[in-house]
Amino acid sequence: xxxxxxxxxxxxxVVTEGAQGAFIKELIxxxxxxxxxxxxxxxxxxxxxxxxxxxxxxxxxxxxxGRGELRGETQMHPFSxxxxxxxxxxxxxxxxxxxxxxxxxxxxxxxxxxCCR
Amino acid sequence: xxxxxxxxxxxxxVVTEGAQGAFIKELIxxxxxxxxxxxxxxxxxxxxxxxxxxxxxxxxxxxxxGRGELRGETQMHPFSxxxxxxxxxxxxxxxxxxxxxxxxxxxxxxxxxxCCR
Numbered sequence: 001x002x003x004x005x006x007x008x009x010x011x012x013x014v015v016t017e018g019a020q021g022a023f024i025k026e027l028i029x030x031x032x033x034x035x036x037x038x039x040x041x042x043x044x045x046x047x048x049x050x051x052x053x054x055x056x057x058x059x060x061x062x063x064x065x066g067r068g069e070l071r072g073e074t075q076m077h078p079f080s081x082x083x084x085x086x087x088x089x090x091x092x093x094x095x096x097x098x099x100x101x102x103x104x105x106x107x108x109x110x111x112x113x114x115c116c117r
Numbered sequence: 118x119x120x121x122x123x124x125x126x127x128x129x130x131v132v133t134e135g136a137q138g139a140f141i142k143e144l145i146x147x148x149x150x151x152x153x154x155x156x157x158x159x160x161x162x163x164x165x166x167x168x169x170x171x172x173x174x175x176x177x178x179x180x181x182x183g184r185g186e187l188r189g190e191t192q193m194h195p196f197s198x199x200x201x202x203x204x205x206x207x208x209x210x211x212x213x214x215x216x217x218x219x220x221x222x223x224x225x226x227x228x229x230x231x232c233c234r
Contacts, residue, residue, distance in 0.1 A: 001187055001208050003194045004201040006179075027201040028177050036227045037154045039177050039201055060145050060156050062123075062179070062223055070118060077120045084121040084144040084156055091118050106179055108225055110153045 004028065006041055014042070014050065021048025021097070030111040038111050043104050044068070044097040052094040057110050059093070061085035066103035069096045121145065123158055131159070131167065138165025138214070147228040155228050160221050161185065161214040169211040174227050176210070178202035183220030186213045 004027050011023035021044060028039040041064075044050065052071070067080035073092045079085060085105075087093045097103040121144050128140035138161060145156040158181075161167065169188070184197035190209045196202060202222075204210045214220040 001189055001192060001194065001202070001204045001210060003187060003196045004203070006199050006201060027179075028203045032203050033205050034177065034203060035175060035206065037177065037225065039179065039225070058152060060151065060154065060225070062144075062156065064181075070120060072118055075118060077118065079120045082123050084123060085118070086121070086145045086149050086151060087118045088150050089152065093118060106223070108154065108156070108177070 002032065009041075011043060016051045016053075018051035018053065018094075019049065021045035022050050027106075034111055036111060037108050040107050040109075041104065042095075042107055043102050044095060045102055046097050046100055048103075049094050049096040052092060054090050054092040056089050058089050059085070059087040060108045061087070061095075062106045064104040064106060066097060066101050067099040068103045069098050070094075071096060119149065126158075128160060133168045133170075135168035135170065135211075136166065138162035139167050144223075151228055153228060154225050157224050157226075158221065159212075159224055160219050161212060162219055163214050163217055165220075166211050166213040169209060171207050171209040173206050175206050176202070176204040177225045178204070178212075179223045181221040181223060183214060183218050184216040185220045186215050187211075188213060 014022040126142040131139040
C-alpha cells in the first residue's frame with residue numbers, strides 16, 4: 001500500500017496534437033503494480049482543452065476544481081467541480097476549460113493504454 | 118458520454134461488517150456501460166472507518182477532503198486531501214477518519230466486484 005501526494009508530482013505538458021494549455025501528472029500506474037487501471041491528474045488552463053479525439057478505451061473522470069464543457073461530435077455537457085464524467089470507448093470527446101480558473105480533473109483509464117491519451 | 122453530479126446521488130450506509138460511520142454512493146458502474154472499473158464516493162464521519170479486510174482486487178483512491186489514516190496489518194500511512202492511495206490486491210486495509218470533519222474519498226475498483234467492498 002502507498003500514499004502519493006499529488007502536489008509532489010510534477011505536471012508535464014500534454015503534447016498530443018490538438019491539446020492546448022493542458023498538463024498531466026500520473027499518480028498511480030502499472031509501474032506501481034496497478035493491475036487494471038491508472039489514475040492521472042490533469043490541469044487545463046482557462047481557454048485550454050484536451051485533444052478532440054476518440055480511442056477504443058473509456059475515460060472515467062472526476063472534476064476536482066473549475067468548470068468546463070465535455071464536447072463530442074453532436075453533444076455538449078457542461079460540468080463543474082464535484083461532477084463525474086463517463087466517456088465510453090470510441091466516443092469522440094474533448095474537455096474544454098470555459099472558466100476563469102484552472103480546471104483540475106482526475107482521469108482514469110485501463111492500464112494497457114498509453115499514459116497521455 | 119454523460120455527466121453525473123455527485124451531489125445528486127444519495128449516500129447509502131456501508132453495511133459490511135466492521136464499517137462504522139461510513140457511507141457510499143456509486144457514480145459510475147457497469148450499469149452505465151463502464152467496461153473495466155467503477156467509481157464510488159465514500160464519506161466517513163469523524164472517528165469512523167471502513168472495514169479492516171482484504172480481497173483479491175485493488176483499490177485506487179483519491180482523498181477529496183478531510184484527513185485520516187490507511188492502516189494495514191503492519192503499516193500505517195496518514196493521508197489528507199489531495200493524496201492518492203493505492204492498495205494492491207490481497208493487502209489488509211482500513212481507512213480511518215482521524216480528523217474533525219467528514220472524510221470524503223473517491224474509490225475505484227474493477228467492475229466485476231461487488232459495489233461496496
